[in-house]
Amino acid sequence: MKGNFIVGIGGSGSGFEAARKAADLAAAIGASLIMVFGYETSALGPRGGPLEERITEVGEEAISIICEELASTHPNLVVEVSFVAQRPADALISVAAEHPNSVIAVGHGGQGPLRAALLGNVTYEIVHRSTVPVLVVPDDKDDEIVGSP
Numbered sequence: 218m219k220g221n222f223i224v225g226i227g228g229s230g231s232g233f234e235a236a237r238k239a240a241d242l243a244a245a246i247g248a249s250l251i252m253v254f255g256y257e258t259s260a261l262g263p264r265g266g267p268l269e270e271r272i273t274e275v276g277e278e279a280i281s282i283i284c285e286e287l288a289s290t291h292p293n294l295v296v297e298v299s300f301v302a303q304r305p306a307d308a309l310i311s312v313a314a315e316h317p318n319s320v321i322a323v324g325h326g327g328q329g330p331l332r333a334a335l336l337g338n339v340t341y342e343i344v345h346r347s348t349v350p351v352l353v354v355p356d357d358k359d360d361e362i363v364g365s366p
Contacts, residue, residue, distance in 0.1 A: 220248045221317030222352075225309050225339065226279050231324025236283045237356040239322035240291050246268040250287070251316065251337065252280055253278040255298070255308025271317075275297060294337040313349045 222239035226232040236252060243250045254276035256269075280298055287296060299306035313319045323340045344351050 219246050219252050220320065221301060221316045222322050223251045223253060223309060223316065223319050225324070225343075226252045226276070226283060227254070227305065227324075227339075229341075231354075231356045233286075233324075234356050235322045235324040235352070236287065238354045239289075239320075239352065240268055240287045240296075244291045244294050249297065250326050251297045251299060251312060253299045253301060253305075253308050253312050254280060255303050255305035257302065257304045258352075264279050269343070273300060275326055305339045306346065308345055309339075310346060311348070313347065320350045320352055321347055321348045325353055325355050339352055 224236045224332045226231065226236060236250070240249070240250055256272045256276060256285060282296070284296060287294060299308075299312055300358045303313060304363075306337055308320050309323070313321050321343055323343050325340060344353065
């Protein structure tokens with residue numbers, strides 16, 4: 218293996234677009250793709266219960282959607298999935314630390330009128346804390362948010 222592209226997947230198109238771009242690059246160079254869903258139910262309460270179950274359901278749904286798409290576009294790509302019970306930025310940094318020769322790929326993130334000018338909170342944190350290269354992918358597609366009504 219030539220390395221890993223570690224992608225943060227959430228419930229929105231921003232992570233999906235990052236996964237698409239990372240899959241393209243990984244397939245081109247023979248790297249693997251590790252999709253990470255980082256979550257923290259509550260800093261104030263205990264782990265487990267209905268809230269954590271719902272959060273992991275959203276993650277499973279999001280990863281299932283993008284895995285199905287990537288399997289059709291990159292059938293030989295090695296894809297791993299990791300659910301990490303940490304804040305999303307911490308989860309991505311932790312997974313990158315465990316895998317040598319990694320690149321973290323994240324969506325542009327951000328919401329509202331300043332979306333084009335500002336990075337989302339997780340993306341901003343990754344860019345400033347990561348010890349490995351970070352690929353920030355613009356959200357060119359308007360994918361539906363997973364788990365929304």
